[in-house]
Amino acid sequence: MAEDIQRRLPARYRELRSLGYEPEASLIVAAVDGDGNPYIFRYSGGILDDRTEDGYAMVGIGRDTGGVLLLSLLGYGPEATWDMGLLALLLIAAVNPYVSPLAAEADGLYIRWQDGKVVMGPLEPEAFQEYKQRAKKRIQLIRALWQLAETCGEEAVEKALEALKSAGEEAKS
Template structure:
C-alpha cells in the first residue's frame, strides 16, 4: 500500500494447502550491507505455490542485490524500470517452461520499492510473469484468499485512496484488514508477527531510502488500536439503530471538525 513517499507491505503468516495450514513468513526485505552501511532496496511478498513464490522472490532479490553491489546505491526511477523489465522477462520464461512441463502451480508476487529520489513504486507480477504497475492506480495490492473474502470490500467501504488517506495510520489499517478477514477466512491468520509488516520509505532528513518492521511496542499498540476500531464499528452500528443515522452522522462530523481545528491551531 502506497503511503506518501513510501510503501507498507503487511501479510498474515498462514500458509495453506489442501486441508493443510501452517505458519510461514511471507514478507521479505531486500537490503545490502556495504562497508558497514545498509542499503535498503525493496520488499517482496507473494501468494500461491509456496515454492514458486520463494523462488520468484529470490530472483527479484538477486536482481536488486546485483544492482546495489555494482553501483553501491539504490536505483533511480529509470533504473527500477529496467530492473522490472529484466525480472519480468526472467519470470515469464520460468513460468512458460513450467507450463510446458505440465506444472500448473502459480504465483502472484509483489514488489515494493522506493527510488533514490523518493518515488514509491509498487508492482504486481502476475501468474504470467507480466508486471502490473500499481503505485498510482489503485495505490495498493491485495493478494491471496483474503482478496476475495473482504480486503477489497473493506478498502472500498473505508474510501481508501492514496490521496484521500494520506494522513491515516497505515500500520493500523493493514493490520485491521488482516485481522477482520481472519475472522471469516480460516486460510488467513491474525497478524501475530511484527516482522510481517515492513515500511520502506524515503527519509527526508537522512536523504535516503530506509526500511524497517514494526517495533514490539509499536506492534502491541497497533493490535490494541485494531481491537478498539473493531469495537467502534460495532458500537457505531448499534448507536445508529438507537439514535438514528442523521443524529450519529452529525455528532461524528462535529467531532471531526473540532479535532481538525485543534490540530490546525497546535
C-alpha cells in the same frame, strides 16, 4: 524488488514446464512506488496480472473479499496519516487463511509511504502488537458506530460525530 520477481517468475515456470512439471501456485506481490501508490502484480495459473491501483492494494483472494474493498470503503489513500492498509490486512487475515496474519518473522517487512518517500523496514514485534491492539479497538468502534446508526439513525450519528470533530479541533488550537 517486485519488478525483479515479476521478471523471474514466468521464466522459472517456463523452465519447470519444459522439464514436464505443471506447477500450480498463486502469488500476489505488492510494493509502493515513488509516489506512494501501491504497485501490485498477481501471478496465478500461469497468468501475470500487472496493475496499479490509486491508493489501494489487493489483499486476499478476489477483489470483493480482499483489501481493495475495505480500503476503498474506508477511504484509504497515500496521503492518509493513519494506516488503513494494516487494518485491512488484519481484517482479511481473520477470515482468509491464504492471507498472512503477520505471525512469522518472515512477515516482518513493512513497506510504507513515510515523509514523502517509500520506506521498507522491519515491523518490530512491539510496534505490531501495539498496532494490533489499536486495530482491535478501532474495529470495536466501527461496530459501535454501525449499531448507533441502526438505533439512532445516520443523521443523529453524523451530527454527533461533527460535534465531536469540532470539539477536537478546538482542543488542538
